[in-house]
Amino acid sequence: MSRKSDKNMVENKTPKKKSTLVRWFRSNVLRKHDLPYDSASAETIETPLQIVAQNFFKKKTAIFGIVVFTLILLFVLVGPQFFRLNLGEQDSTLTNIPPGSSMMKLPKELRNNVRDIAPGRTYGVGIDNDGHLYTWGHTRISDVIDLENIPDEVQAADLEYIAAGDDHIVAIDTSGKLYVWGNTRRGQNVYTSDIMGAQKSGKNWDIVQLEAANQCSAALDKDGYLYLWGNTSNMDLKVRKAYQGQIAKISFTANEYISLLKDGNVAYTGFKGKGSPFSVIPEPLLQGKTVDIASTSKTMAGLTEDGEIHIWGKVDRNEGAIPVFESKVVKLYGGRFHYSALLEDGSVVSWGGNDFGQALVPSAAKSGNVESLYVGYFQNYAIKENGDDITWGLKGFPLGTDDLGRDMLTRIINGGRVTMLVGAIAVVISTIIGVTLGGIAGYFGGKVDLLIMRVSEVVGGLPFIPFAMILSAVIGSRINPQQRMYLIMVVLGVLSWVGTCRLVRAQFFAQREMEYVTAAKAMGFREVGIIFRHIMPNVFSLLLVSMTLDFATSMLTESTLSYLGFGIPLPTPTWGNLLNGANNSIVIQQYWWRWVFPAIIFGLCVICINLIGDALRDAMDPKATER
Amino acid sequence: MALLEVKDLKTFFRTKHGTVKAVNGVSYAVETGKTLGVVGESGSGKTVSAMSILQLLDANGYIENGSITFNGRELTDLPLKEMYKIRGNDISVIFQEPMTSLNPVFTVERQISEPFMIHQGLSKKQAAARVIDMLKDVRIPNPEVVTKQYPHQLSGGMRQRVMIAMALACKPRILIADEPSTALDVTIQAQILKLMNDLQEEKGTSILFITHDLGVICQMADDVAVMYCGQVVEMAPARTIFGHSKYLHPYTEGLLVSVPRLDTPVTQRLEAIPGSVPHPLRLPEGCKFAPRCKYAQPRCLVEEPELVSISENQSIRCFYPDMEARKDGKFE
Numbered sequence: 030m031s032r033k034s035d036k037n038m039v040e041n042k043t044p045k046k047k048s049t050l051v052r053w054f055r056s057n058v059l060r061k062h063d064l065p066y067d068s069a070s071a072e073t074i075e076t077p078l079q080i081v082a083q084n085f086f087k088k089k090t091a092i093f094g095i096v097v098f099t100l101i102l103l104f105v106l107v108g109p110q111f112f113r114l115n116l117g118e119q120d121s122t123l124t125n126i127p128p129g130s131s132m133m134k135l136p137k138e139l140r141n142n143v144r145d146i147a148p149g150r151t152y153g154v155g156i157d158n159d160g161h162l163y164t165w166g167h168t169r170i171s172d173v174i175d176l177e178n179i180p181d182e183v184q185a186a187d188l189e190y191i192a193a194g195d196d197h198i199v200a201i202d203t204s205g206k207l208y209v210w211g212n213t214r215r216g217q218n219v220y221t222s223d224i225m226g227a228q229k230s231g232k233n234w235d236i237v238q239l240e241a242a243n244q245c246s247a248a249l250d251k252d253g254y255l256y257l258w259g260n261t262s263n264m265d266l267k268v269r270k271a272y273q274g275q276i277a278k279i280s281f282t283a284n285e286y287i288s289l290l291k292d293g294n295v296a297y298t299g300f301k302g303k304g305s306p307f308s309v310i311p312e313p314l315l316q317g318k319t320v321d322i323a324s325t326s327k328t329m330a331g332l333t334e335d336g337e338i339h340i341w342g343k344v345d346r347n348e349g350a351i352p353v354f355e356s357k358v359v360k361l362y363g364g365r366f367h368y369s370a371l372l373e374d375g376s377v378v379s380w381g382g383n384d385f386g387q388a389l390v391p392s393a394a395k396s397g398n399v400e401s402l403y404v405g406y407f408q409n410y411a412i413k414e415n416g417d418d419i420t421w422g423l424k425g426f427p428l429g430t431d432d433l434g435r436d437m438l439t440r441i442i443n444g445g446r447v448t449m450l451v452g453a454i455a456v457v458i459s460t461i462i463g464v465t466l467g468g469i470a471g472y473f474g475g476k477v478d479l480l481i482m483r484v485s486e487v488v489g490g491l492p493f494i495p496f497a498m499i500l501s502a503v504i505g506s507r508i509n510p511q512q513r514m515y516l517i518m519v520v521l522g523v524l525s526w527v528g529t530c531r532l533v534r535a536q537f538f539a540q541r542e543m544e545y546v547t548a549a550k551a552m553g554f555r556e557v558g559i560i561f562r563h564i565m566p567n568v569f570s571l572l573l574v575s576m577t578l579d580f581a582t583s584m585l586t587e588s589t590l591s592y593l594g595f596g597i598p599l600p601t602p603t604w605g606n607l608l609n610g611a612n613n614s615i616v617i618q619q620y621w622w623r624w625v626f627p628a629i630i631f632g633l634c635v636i637c638i639n640l641i642g643d644a645l646r647d648a649m650d651p652k653a654t655e656r
Numbered sequence: 657m658a659l660l661e662v663k664d665l666k667t668f669f670r671t672k673h674g675t676v677k678a679v680n681g682v683s684y685a686v687e688t689g690k691t692l693g694v695v696g697e698s699g700s701g702k703t704v705s706a707m708s709i710l711q712l713l714d715a716n717g718y719i720e721n722g723s724i725t726f727n728g729r730e731l732t733d734l735p736l737k738e739m740y741k742i743r744g745n746d747i748s749v750i751f752q753e754p755m756t757s758l759n760p761v762f763t764v765e766r767q768i769s770e771p772f773m774i775h776q777g778l779s780k781k782q783a784a785a786r787v788i789d790m791l792k793d794v795r796i797p798n799p800e801v802v803t804k805q806y807p808h809q810l811s812g813g814m815r816q817r818v819m820i821a822m823a824l825a826c827k828p829r830i831l832i833a834d835e836p837s838t839a840l841d842v843t844i845q846a847q848i849l850k851l852m853n854d855l856q857e858e859k860g861t862s863i864l865f866i867t868h869d870l871g872v873i874c875q876m877a878d879d880v881a882v883m884y885c886g887q888v889v890e891m892a893p894a895r896t897i898f899g900h901s902k903y904l905h906p907y908t909e910g911l912l913v914s915v916p917r918l919d920t921p922v923t924q925r926l927e928a929i930p931g932s933v934p935h936p937l938r939l940p941e942g943c944k945f946a947p948r949c950k951y952a953q954p955r956c957l958v959e960e961p962e963l964v965s966i967s968e969n970q971s972i973r974c975f976y977p978d979m980e981a982r983k984d985g986k987f988e
Contacts, residue, residue: 475715544757550712551751552771552822553743566761 081570084648091648094640101634105449108442116600118384122150122195122365122406123426123434125620130425132166133408139163141416147241148364148405149193151425152176160187162200167425170196172619176211183208193405194241201236201248215244215260224248224256242281249279253291255298265299272298280363282307282342283326293317295331311339323363325381330368332361338370346382354378362404364422369404377402377411385423394419429622431610441627444602445634451518451597452584458522459583460576463529464565470530471537472560478534489527493586496524498595510598517596521583532575536568570649577642581635588631604631658685659862660709660747660830665722667701667708676936678704680886681722683963686830691856691863693877693894695870695911699933701886702866706832709864710743711736727829745775748823752835754815758807764791764818765803771825790821795851813844817851824855832864837872849875870915874898879969882908885934885944888963892970903966903977906949943974951982 085091139155146155152166168176186202197211209218227234238249245259245266253274257266265285278289285307288298295314314331321332328342336357340349346366360371366382375397379388387407394411403410407423428437470481497520549563588605590596597603604627610616611624667679679701686692694702709724724731751757758767768790769783791799794817837845865876873880880897882890890905910929931948934940940947946956963973976982
């Protein structure tokens with residue numbers, strides 16, 4: 030053979046490359062051999078595995094299944110590295126947000142034309158230099174209220190300041206007229222008599238600061254008079270008479286506010302002062318040298334004239350980790366969990382809670398020339414001297430959030446990992462039990478077989494879901510969530526080996542009658558060796574198919590249990606737990622993203638596993654393809 | 657003393673309908689370096705008697721009585737642990753179906769190297785090297801290629817060669833060949849038989865050759881045991897049976913006549929033994945062959961004949977062993 034081809038090469042040199050290529054193609058891709066007993070082709074002999082693989086990849090559905098499943102698997106295995114799960118995570122301001130990424134998308138009308146910006150909970154509002162109002166982001170705060178529906182009078186007015194609360198917007202125009210729209214059911218638009226009087230008379234009504242928070246608002250007069258209105262039930266929404274006329278700036282936290290007085294001191298000007306952790310103001314801020322204040326939902330911060338920042342309150346989100354500044358801090362801003370500071374050199378520094386990148390300042394804002402900064406909730410808007418805008422923080426949630434404000438994407442990725450892990454371990458457990466018992470029953474037959482089969486019938490006869498529910502109700506309450514996860518794996522595995530056991534037993538019955546088993550015995554092989562080394566490889570192909578299909582079934586069963594609330598306990602996400610929220614019509618109708626996305630990925634995953642299993646079965650049994 | 661001696665062996669099977677006496681008092685012996693041919697129809701107990709030697713019976717089968725001595729060692733009551741050491745090492749078996757007696761998921765190399773590994777404790781590498789030698793011994797072309805192949809990639813003859821290589825791997829003293837050529841076509845059959853003869857000459861292995869084909873027996877065997885219904889009906893050297901002996905069991909005679917020959921005239925009908933083998937649970941009284949025997953006398957239907965020595969090395973289980981006499985109707 031080799032001599033012949035040498036001769037060919039000598040005779041016509043040009044087709045040499047082609048012929049080796051063709052030969053390579055024939056032997057490696059088509060797996061055809063010119064001479065089957067040519068000694069050189071020894072390595073290209075087809076093993077059964079190669080044949081199965083060839084048959085497998087002939088099917089388009091199989092390729093689809095394996096590609097999509099591999100993608101989902103990678104997504105679920107690698108994903109948690111990037112989308113870290115925080116089991117304690119929840120945020121009342123971020124509940125039930127639909128998929129989107131437009132929360133910081135400044136409208137083009139506002140480009141180079143910003144008079145004021147107010148970052149809201151999941152939206153933004155801004156006024157351009159002509160006093161026109163624009164909104165962006167997720168403005169639909171309930172199924173009837175949409176902040177985008179700006180009242181006509183507001184659209185006509187020449188607005189000066191704007192403030193955004195959790196579910197309402199406050200604006201004031203150049204003539205001093207107040208506007209409130211959005212959710213007004215909690216008295217967000219009910220002005221006190223002070224405000225009415227001041228607005229009418231114009232006395233002490235030269236507003237310099239407008240603030241809005243959870244269902245309440247504040248307006249501050251140039252002469253230090255503070256006006257507060259809105260829902261007072263969850264807020265210390267009062268001001269001590271003694272401080273009126275002295276207030277220079279206020280800042281809202283979740284349940285209270287603090288004030289910077291005109292004399293450079295910080296004061297708790299509300300009524301709940303004594304005993305509240307916020308009333309214990311750091312000493313340096315009481316020396317008449319405070320120039321700015323800011324607050325997050327649970328902490329407060331003050332800036333002294335020499336650029337030092339002091340933070341107090343319930344510091345649990347890294348708010349206290351004040352970075353070292355390269356130049357002097359001139360202004361301080363607070364979001365929901367983070368602070369941003371504008372420095373003398375025009376650069377911005379952010380720190381504190383960084384769940385959505387709100388403390389991650391882009392290099393464009395670090396480099397300086399920032400003229401004004403607007404910070405609120407999870408967003409930062411920096412406007413440079415040349416009018417460019419830079420934003421960082423929460424853009425939106427690609428798959429929305431659930432009823433506790435948790436990111437669905439993170440929960441789907443992490444939930445998939447749990448579901449697949451539970452499914453895989455359950456299958457491993459059930460396969461080990463099924464193969465061992467089935468192998469013993471099938472090889473030895475007789476009384477052993479009788480006993481094992483009766484046991485398997487008892488186990489197979491147990492009503493699975495009620496049994497698992499009772500088990501997890503009885504044992505589940507006494508153990509921690511981690512142990513309960515293991516319990517579910519074991520319960521699934523221990524109750525689902527019957528099918529595998531029967532399959533293996535039947536295969537063993539068929540195989541042990543084959544002559545090769547007698548031949549193996551005649552060669553002097555021991556029984557255990559024959560079972561596991563000689564018969565098992567012959568059963569393995571079917572076992573692989575059954576394991577694949579069982580994997581899908583185990584995942585489905587785990588999800589059924591979790592959906593019913595008896596599986597893996599919340600807050601650990603699983604694909605079944607995610608669907609658990611979708612058991613009422615409100616969720617199904619209004620918050621479609623909470624069940625559509627988990628259902629799609631779970632459905633796709635199970636279908637793909639089944640496609641792979643079916644294709645494997647067909648590939649291993651060539652007769653099946655003739656159907 | 658013979659290398660392997662089977663004496664008065666009774667192997668029975670328990671079934672729902674009663675005890676099947678598959679082997680009922682069989683005795684034969686295999687001499688060192690010689691071949692004993694065991695002939696008989698299906699169900700005559702030839703395979704069961706051979707399987708009894710290695711205790712390879714089905715779960716419901718058991719040795720009721722008798723002794724099997726190999727090299728002076730009693731095998732019938734040998735514990736399984738000891739039996740493992742004899743199987744494949746001292747006595748090995750070649751089966752009828754080369755298609756199914758090789759494990760379909762193992763390569764040839766693995767099939768043949770396993771006996772080396774378990775009986776001689778060789779490593780995988782050492783065993784693989786021996787495999788090539790074995791394949792050369794059984795005249796397989798390109799052993800380096802074949803060793804990596806799977807059974808389904810080999811032809812029937814090649815598989816049987818692999819099977820023989822596997823059986824001879826540990827140089828057994830005795831080779832039990834259970835119809836090794838039956839499933840092969842005639843040319844391959846001839847090759848395999850020649851191979852076995854050659855190997856016997858080379859290695860001096862004794863062979864217990866089981867077949868229903870008298871032509872094969874004629875070619876292979878030194879001695880012949882003819883079995884019928886679990887009994888040996890005739891025991892003689894091959895030369896005696898295939899030569900023109902004066903004495904022959906009517907069953908052996910029937911078997912010989914029913915073989916087609918090239919020299920028989922075209923017009924002559926091929927003779928056949930009438931009827932079929934009786935059901936193992938409803939064996940006739942008296943001589944088991946009597947219902948099908950064309951010479952049967954009233955005495956044959958009532959009384960069972962013993963295996964009687966006719967000459968020095970020929971024994972026949974018949975009241976009328978003289979061929980000429982019974983043909984002429986002389987029954988005394």
